[in-house]
Amino acid sequence: MDLFEHQARQLFEEHGILVPRAEVARTAKEARACAERLGGRVVIKAQVKTGGRGKAGGVKLAADPAAAEITARQILGMDIKGHTTRAVMVAQPVAIDAEFYVSYVLDRAAGCFLAIASAEGGMDIEAVAASRPEAVARIPIAPEGGVTRATALDIAAAAGLPAETADTLVRLWHVLIREDALLVEVNPLVRTTQGEILALDGKVTLDDNARFRQERWGTDQEAHEQELEAAAAAKGLNYVKLDGEVGVIGNGAGLVMSTLDVVAGCGARPANFLDIGGGASAEVMADGLTVILSDPSVRSVFVNVFGGITACDAVADGIVSALKSVTLTKPLVVRLDGNNAARGRAILDGRAHPLVQQATTMDGAARRAADLANAR
Known part of the structure; x- marks a missing residue:
């Protein structure tokens, strides 16, 4: 299981490694x-x-x-x-004097751990390894011996790293062993202009066989979020799961991004980014609502559409048709504006649904969706 950088950074701090x-x-x-x-x-x-x-x-x-x-x-x-x-x-940005590359990885073929280090860290380390392999040191580490300070000094000397990196090399080894990791990588490990050794980035891969000791990293919620995004992608939807309670559907990435900010400004958090683009057919609306309503954190849904190429009456027809196939379990607030907006609103009014409300402005609709979410 791979960790996010901020999670790797947390492990580094717990083991005494300096980070910004x-x-x-x-x-x-x-x-x-x-x-x-x-x-x-x-x-x-x-x-x-x-x-x-x-x-x-x-x-x-x-x-x-x-x-x-x-x-x-x-x-x-x-x-x-x-x-x-x-x-x-x-x-916080860091004033860098020099950049290095350091990693420990399990070498299954050799039956040992491998320290990989270079005095030329940074974004182009892959190019360095490919064009000048001699610039990247590879040092086998016996599991029973591990990385002591003497071993760390040997690694630093082999890779051309300054001796003051040795303590950090020992602590990175502790992360590998004590946290059940298969890979610990820092690129770049830097020396600042003040002479400090800092891990500016971090990658950690944990052993899935030790998952029972790693519950703080992998959660059912994260797995569910990934399932939602996968389901949306399978339907061709541009969907991103967020940590909130107001589901958002809009047509156009710019409009959706603005909608997220307006919802947040009304005292609620958007639960997702969902851009249906120029099409708002019954099928697209049904797919979008299905994905959003599958998120247990959603308490209300805000559909924000500006009619352009796709007119608002066509969007309204799509919503009405979608509600025939989707069981609406959360309140739905709709704001239609632009081409044929009045006709679209009339269509929704004529097919009244107890959980569907309308608002004529984006601010008003966002405020209503936020109030509904906060009231549940």
Whole structure:
């Protein structure tokens, strides 16, 4: 089981490894608040279980809290190698003097652990390993001996790392052994301009055979969220699970993102991002409602549509038809605006459903959806 970076960072701190100050945010507004607490200028890092975040645009510097909010909004929901970003880590920037690469991994073929280290850490470590393998040291570690300070100094010397990294190398070994890990990787491990050795990033893979000792990392809730996203993807829906109680459906990514912020501004948390795009057929609406209503955390649903290419009366017909195949168990608030909005509202009024309400403005609809969610 792979851990998120912020989880790996927590393990590092527990074992005495220095890391930059950081907090986790799941909304853009939370990222702004984090930046304010951390001094203003921060790094926003996508929390996904894959590498290559920097090159994909998932790691960016923000000059102040306002920029942190904008940057987090850009990164949240981003797809990075098939992984959807549901949270970001907001971290204090570090003045770097040098970057290194360090990892411990179980080498099953050799029947031992392997320390892999290089004095040339950073985003291009894969290229370094491929073009100049001599720049990456590989040192077998006998399980019975482990990594003592003397062993750590040998690893540092073989890889060209400064001797002051030795204590961190020992502590990283403790993470591997004491936390049932198969892989512990830091890229980059840095020396700051003040001479401190910090883990700027972290990747930890835990042994599934020891899952009974790792309940704090893998939860049923996380598995359910992944199932929801997989079900939505199978239906061709652009869906991202969030930690909230107001289900959101909109047409257009920009409109949906604005809807999430308005819901949050009304005192509730959005439960998801769901963009149905230009089409709002009965099938699309039914699929969207099915996925959202499958989320037990949802207490109300907000459908926010601006009619353009797809007119609002067609959207209303889609909602009415969808409710014939979907059992509505939560209150549904609909806001229609734009092309044929009045006709769309009339269609919904004519097919009255006890759990369906309408509002003419986005703010009013969001406030009603938030009130309904908070009242349940």
